[in-house]
Amino acid sequence: MEAVRYWSSVIDMAEETGAAVHDLDAQLMLRFKDGDTAAFDALFVKHTPGIVNFAYRFVRNREIAEELAQEIFLKVYENAAGYRIQAKFTSWLYRIATNVCLNEIRKPQFRVPHRSLHTSPFDGENDEDRKLDFGTAAGPDQIIERRDLSRIIKQALEQIPEKQRIAFILNKYQELSYSEVADVLNSSEKAVKSLIHRAKEALAERLKPLTAELLPK
Numbered sequence: 001m002e003a004v005r006y007w008s009s010v011i012d013m014a015e016e017t018g019a020a021v022h023d024l025d026a027q028l029m030l031r032f033k034d035g036d037t038a039a040f041d042a043l044f045v046k047h048t049p050g051i052v053n054f055a056y057r058f059v060r061n062r063e064i065a066e067e068l069a070q071e072i073f074l075k076v077y078e079n080a081a082g083y084r085i086q087a088k089f090t091s092w093l094y095r096i097a098t099n100v101c102l103n104e105i106r107k108p109q110f111r112v113p114h115r116s117l118h119t120s121p122f123d124g125e126n127d128e129d130r131k132l133d134f135g136t137a138a139g140p141d142q143i144i145e146r147r148d149l150s151r152i153i154k155q156a157l158e159q160i161p162e163k164q165r166i167a168f169i170l171n172k173y174q175e176l177s178y179s180e181v182a183d184v185l186n187s188s189e190k191a192v193k194s195l196i197h198r199a200k201e202a203l204a205e206r207l208k209p210l211t212a213e214l215l216p217k
Contacts, residue, residue, distance in 0.1 A: 091183035102166075
């Protein structure tokens with residue numbers, strides 16, 4: 001029996017090591033699991049900006065998003081001992097991030113800050129919003145129009161069903177593949193594709209009356 005357990009652990013370790021070969025983040029996480037704190041620091045520095053922007057899309061407040069990012073990486077730290085490579089590291093990370101963000105917005109006292117369509121498009125943006133909205137050859141009018149449209153899309157996103165919104169954000173903004181999104185949501189690729197398709201349809205429907213305000217009179 002002891003021999004069976006020994007070889008089972010050896011096989012598990014070999015599988016983890018093999019899976020990590022092409023996933024540098026997973027290699028870092030395994031090093032941290034073995035006590036290398038510098039590996040955790042490297043993961044923290046690399047992924048914090050993306051996690052902050054991910055959280056921001058839920059809470060629409062930069063300060064809260066940064067606090068949630070700290071909470072997410074604290075959970076990564078605390079769960080290191082039980083980490084096993086069953087998917088890409090980013091899938092595991094965003095599964096934690098999704099749960100933390102959903103817990104935050106489900107709090108009875110939480111309210112997503114909404115801005116009127118007449119609010120300045122420069123108000124409340126984060127760095128990711130600005131990076132997405134600028135074009136290399138865009139003039140001031142085009143920049144304002146793009147920011148207005150970006151703001152409208154964000155408002156529409158807040159109104160679609162939760163699972164559709166999460167799948168869309170993970171795929172569109174965090175650039176996770178269908179397979180990775182499926183790992184995050186503990187679902188199938190087929191189900192994820194359906195969620196994203198329905199999210200796009202719902203967004204298109206909600207954007208019809210709003211985008212009309214941006215069209216030339």
